[in-house]
Amino acid sequence: MKKSVIKKILLLVIIVGIIAGIRVSGLGDYLTFENLKENRGYLHDIVDKNYLISVILFIVIYIVVVGLSIPVASTVTLGGGFLFGTILTTIYVNIGATIGATIAFLVSRYLLGNWIQAKYHNKLQKFNQEIEVNGYRYLLTLRLIALFPFYLINIMAGVTKTPIRTYIWTTSVGIIPGTLVYAFAGSRLNLIESPKDIFSTQILLAFALLALLPLLPIVIKKLKHIKHAESK
Numbered sequence: 001m002k003k004s005v006i007k008k009i010l011l012l013v014i015i016v017g018i019i020a021g022i023r024v025s026g027l028g029d030y031l032t033f034e035n036l037k038e039n040r041g042y043l044h045d046i047v048d049k050n051y052l053i054s055v056i057l058f059i060v061i062y063i064v065v066v067g068l069s070i071p072v073a074s075t076v077t078l079g080g081g082f083l084f085g086t087i088l089t090t091i092y093v094n095i096g097a098t099i100g101a102t103i104a105f106l107v108s109r110y111l112l113g114n115w116i117q118a119k120y121h122n123k124l125q126k127f128n129q130e131i132e133v134n135g136y137r138y139l140l141t142l143r144l145i146a147l148f149p150f151y152l153i154n155i156m157a158g159v160t161k162t163p164i165r166t167y168i169w170t171t172s173v174g175i176i177p178g179t180l181v182y183a184f185a186g187s188r189l190n191l192i193e194s195p196k197d198i199f200s201t202q203i204l205l206a207f208a209l210l211a212l213l214p215l216l217p218i219v220i221k222k223l224k225h226i227k228h229a230e231s232k
Contacts, residue, residue, distance in 0.1 A: 008111050015107070019068050031072040036079050040189060047083045054083070055092060062096025067103040069151030074182055081186020089183035090176065097179075098172045101154050105167055108158025116159055128161050136166050143174020 036043075047054040058080055065073050080089035117124060131138075139162065142153050157167055185192060 011107070012111060015068070019070070022068070022070065031075050033075055033078065036075060036082070037189060040082055043079065043083060058084070059092050059096040062093060063100040063103070066097050066100025066150065066154075069104065069154070073097070073150065077179060077182040078186035078189065081183035082189040083186075086180065086183045086187050089186065090179045093179045093183065094172055094175065097150075097175055098168060101150070101171050102164070102168055104151065104154035105158045105164070108155045112155075113159045117161060131160050131162060135160065135162050136170050139167065139170040140174050143171060144177060 058076075062073070062076060064070070065076060077089065077093050080092060083089075084092060117128075139153070139157060142148050
């Protein structure tokens with residue numbers, strides 16, 4: 001067996017082991033909306049006494065949560081909004097989420113992306129050309145619309161030939177609106193009874209419209225191409 005294959009298997013085993021360890025330990029069970037509300041006073045006191053350490057720990061937790069695809073990011077963001085305020089939480093989350101997502105992206109590319117691109121090079125040529133031209137628009141839309149699981153976008157983007165710089169900036173920019181909403185809701189933690197209270201119909205509609213903006217140039221170009229073809 002090749003050394004590269006052995007390295008990939010070891011990395012995969014380590015990642016799966018860490019995720020399994022976190023799940024078995026029950027650490028993820030503490031990061032719930034109910035626990036956040038119940039312990040908000042205690043958490044606030046800790047942050048007041050150890051602000052800088054709390055910020056660093058918050059960012060590290062976010063990197064781990066996103067990097068390992070643990071589904072508690074929204075609760076962590078709510079907690080950040082309560083502890084640090086809307087704007088600062090948005091900044092801290094952006095740092096942690098972007099780093100975590102980039103790690104997941106690189107791992108996906110290392111474990112799967114390079115192999116898939118090499119094996120199906122000819123079949124993926126047209127797809128890769130589209131990604132080269134409009135990939136950043138698709139990524140922005142996926143991040144803004146927030147309907148697709150965050151971890152799934154990280155993995156699928158790693159399989160494509162998306163440049164890492166493009167991936168980083170589209171992730172950083174694309175998650176800002178959703179983070180602002182969750183962080184603001186967290187700052188009003190005393191007034192909400194459930195995470196479902198965060199998104200109204202108007203907010204969801206605004207997200208949908210915002211997410212479609214990056215795709216408008218592609219749609220217009222396609223329509224012009226169809227019109228031009230029909231006129232011949």
